[in-house]
Amino acid sequence: MVMENANQTLSQKKVVVIGGGVIGASWTALFLANGMRVVVNDPQAGIDKTVRNYVVQATPALTALGHDMTSVLGNLSFEADLAKAVADADFVQENGPERADFKAALWVTAERFAPAHCLFFSSSSGIQASVQSVQMKEPGRLIIGHPFNPPHLLPLVEVVPSPQTPRELIDASLAFYRALGKHPLELRKEIDGFVANRLQSAIFRECVYLVSQGVITVADLDSVVTNSLGIRWATNGPFLSFHLGGGAGGFPHFVDHLAPGMETRWSEQLKSTVHFDEATKKLLVEQIESGYGKQSIAELAEARDQKEIAIIKGTKNLSR
Amino acid sequence: MVMENANQTLSQKKVVVIGGGVIGASWTALFLANGMRVVVNDPQAGIDKTVRNYVVQATPALTALGHDMTSVLGNLSFEADLAKAVADADFVQENGPERADFKAALWVTAERFAPAHCLFFSSSSGIQASVQSVQMKEPGRLIIGHPFNPPHLLPLVEVVPSPQTPRELIDASLAFYRALGKHPLELRKEIDGFVANRLQSAIFRECVYLVSQGVITVADLDSVVTNSLGIRWATNGPFLSFHLGGGAGGFPHFVDHLAPGMETRWSEQLKSTVHFDEATKKLLVEQIESGYGKQSIAELAEARDQKEIAIIKGTKNLSR
Numbered sequence: 282m283v284m285e286n287a288n289q290t291l292s293q294k295k296v297v298v299i300g301g302g303v304i305g306a307s308w309t310a311l312f313l314a315n316g317m318r319v320v321v322n323d324p325q326a327g328i329d330k331t332v333r334n335y336v337v338q339a340t341p342a343l344t345a346l347g348h349d350m351t352s353v354l355g356n357l358s359f360e361a362d363l364a365k366a367v368a369d370a371d372f373v374q375e376n377g378p379e380r381a382d383f384k385a386a387l388w389v390t391a392e393r394f395a396p397a398h399c400l401f402f403s404s405s406s407g408i409q410a411s412v413q414s415v416q417m418k419e420p421g422r423l424i425i426g427h428p429f430n431p432p433h434l435l436p437l438v439e440v441v442p443s444p445q446t447p448r449e450l451i452d453a454s455l456a457f458y459r460a461l462g463k464h465p466l467e468l469r470k471e472i473d474g475f476v477a478n479r480l481q482s483a484i485f486r487e488c489v490y491l492v493s494q495g496v497i498t499v500a501d502l503d504s505v506v507t508n509s510l511g512i513r514w515a516t517n518g519p520f521l522s523f524h525l526g527g528g529a530g531g532f533p534h535f536v537d538h539l540a541p542g543m544e545t546r547w548s549e550q551l552k553s554t555v556h557f558d559e560a561t562k563k564l565l566v567e568q569i570e571s572g573y574g575k576q577s578i579a580e581l582a583e584a585r586d587q588k589e590i591a592i593i594k595g596t597k598n599l600s601r
Numbered sequence: 602m603v604m605e606n607a608n609q610t611l612s613q614k615k616v617v618v619i620g621g622g623v624i625g626a627s628w629t630a631l632f633l634a635n636g637m638r639v640v641v642n643d644p645q646a647g648i649d650k651t652v653r654n655y656v657v658q659a660t661p662a663l664t665a666l667g668h669d670m671t672s673v674l675g676n677l678s679f680e681a682d683l684a685k686a687v688a689d690a691d692f693v694q695e696n697g698p699e700r701a702d703f704k705a706a707l708w709v710t711a712e713r714f715a716p717a718h719c720l721f722f723s724s725s726s727g728i729q730a731s732v733q734s735v736q737m738k739e740p741g742r743l744i745i746g747h748p749f750n751p752p753h754l755l756p757l758v759e760v761v762p763s764p765q766t767p768r769e770l771i772d773a774s775l776a777f778y779r780a781l782g783k784h785p786l787e788l789r790k791e792i793d794g795f796v797a798n799r800l801q802s803a804i805f806r807e808c809v810y811l812v813s814q815g816v817i818t819v820a821d822l823d824s825v826v827t828n829s830l831g832i833r834w835a836t837n838g839p840f841l842s843f844h845l846g847g848g849a850g851g852f853p854h855f856v857d858h859l860a861p862g863m864e865t866r867w868s869e870q871l872k873s874t875v876h877f878d879e880a881t882k883k884l885l886v887e888q889i890e891s892g893y894g895k896q897s898i899a900e901l902a903e904a905r906d907q908k909e910i911a912i913i914k915g916t917k918n919l920s921r
Binding site: 303466468487497499507512525551588596 | 623727749750755756757759784786787788789790792793794796797798799800801802803804805806807808811814815816817818819820821822823824825826827828829830831832833834835836837838839840841843844845846848849851852853856860861862863864866867869870871875876877882885886888889892893898901902904905907908909911912913914915916919
């Protein structure tokens with residue numbers, strides 16, 4: 282992370298956060314932490330209090346990550362009229378409802394009233410840039426900047442341009458997120474769910490299968506992951522892990538020796554039936570309750586944040 | 602981890618490690634770190650040198666995790682005759698070739714010559730206890746103790762009894778691995794691949810798909826994971842993550858609101874075609890080379906170990 286550069290590059294730049302829900306509020310905290318002026322555009326009554334509360338709650342985590350959070354709330358304001366909000370904006374980060382028509386209309390207004398240099402990002406996890414931008418004059422201007430919850434903590438931002446986006450706009454987007462201390466990754470093609478959520482769906486199908494088959498409980502499965510794959514994947518991703526799993530022969534050895542067995546398992550896993558039917562939902566909810574019900578969501582979330590910070594801080598200065 | 606208790610409980614107990622390959626050598630290092638006497642049973646010429654070298658290489662990591670590694674090599678010996686090796690053993694941890702006939706024969710010998718109190722574990726990732734133990738007089742005595750590579754670092758041990766295994770033997774097995782500072786998880790049913798490797802297969806299918814479709818490169822996909830899902834899953838498993846992802850409504854809210862979309866994605870993912878054909882293998886190997894080829898396997902493995910240790914140490918004292 283490059284907090285010092287970030288503050289020099291972004292200090293007093295203006296970013297409009299459209300939508301003050303959980304994702305928008307978390308972006309707000311991160312932008313403020315980097316010295317930016319943030320205008321939240323959300324028509325909901327009481328949104329100012331909600332967002333301010335979120336920023337206050339996120340302050341210890343951002344401070345632990347090295348940000349100076351004193352007096353950042355003075356850089357936070359609210360403007361319910363989108364045309365006014367974007368009038369002198371340098372960046373827009375959209376976190377509105379996941380409806381294509383809503384987003385398409387919003388970008389028409391943003392394009393009409395924002396300065397020509399303003400970068401447009403959508404946090405959408407489901408509606409691709411080429412779909413959201415259909416009514417824009419310059420549809421290539423809109424880029425997905427999909428964070429991983431909570432955006433103020435987890436480094437990933439999936440940067441997904443539409444096919445019309447010019448290269449220099451993609452580069453400017455990557456530079457923006459890097460200046461914020463994030464780890465932006467550019468996807469080479471639009472695809473439903475992007476990368477991280479597709480991986481998450483794939484693994485979760487097998488998780489639900491194993492619990493529904495009575496092989497393991499919800500809490501024990503979580504424990505399997507935190508004590509093995511999680512540590513491995515917080516350290517190296519799946520490919521590099523298998524590159525090392527191949528011993529001195531690396532990935533070529535892995536592919537030749539372990540792939541046939543893995544392909545056989547894939548065929549078997551594809552045949553399994555997994556649905557969120559009522560019985561499955563009931564089983565999962567009961568096991569969540571018996572595994573985690575003694576602690577409140579807030580307590581569990583705070584413990585998660587502490588561990589995530591420990592991992593981010595503990596690994597970031599270690600060379601690959 | 603309970604190093605002090607571990608040393609009191611296990612000090613000078615004798616464990617026979619069958620098979621001195623990478624997994625057997627890593628177990629050896631861990632057992633020695635806990636003050637145990639280790640006898641390696643492996644007919645291969647030069648096995649003593651190989652295993653000693655592995656222990657020496659693992660020493661910095663185990664020291665960093667709080668173990669006293671001075672003069673542990675004095676507790677290491679080698680005995681190529683299995684009957685002699687197990688004669689006064691308290692534990693056996695088997696890491697031989699993954700062939701059912703080989704393992705079945707081996708357990709007949711172990712059962713015949715080991716003391717009645719000796720616990721029998723197999724590190725097998727593929728051959729279930731009920732298959733390995735068919736020729737034993739007391740087949741329930743054999744239990745899978747499947748570690749996650751490298752066993753001396755990663756906490757997970759999947760403990761998988763056969764249907765005949767008595768409860769007290771399962772409890773003794775869990776106690777043994779806990780005394781070693783490991784995190785044993787008991788599976789409730791035998792299943793091919795157990796839990797961790799099934800999850801790994803499921804996610805890797807989608808990884809290979811996304812790279813083969815040109816959505817992302819191997820190295821960028823690894824980066825997506827280490828900067829998002831890896832941190833999340835090293836902290837909390839998939840279920841607890843979604844429990845918190847549901848906000849104040851927790852997992853019940855998640856299931857009702859996000860499950861339909863996830864089920865739609867599952868259907869789509871099941872339809873995709875993914876094979877380790879020659880073109881796919883070539884693509885993956887080329888991208889591994891361009892992404893990681895500048896560093897040797899040994900350098901990459903050392904960097905991995907350092908990060909894994911940082912994560913294990915950084916999170917272990919944080920309450921859930």
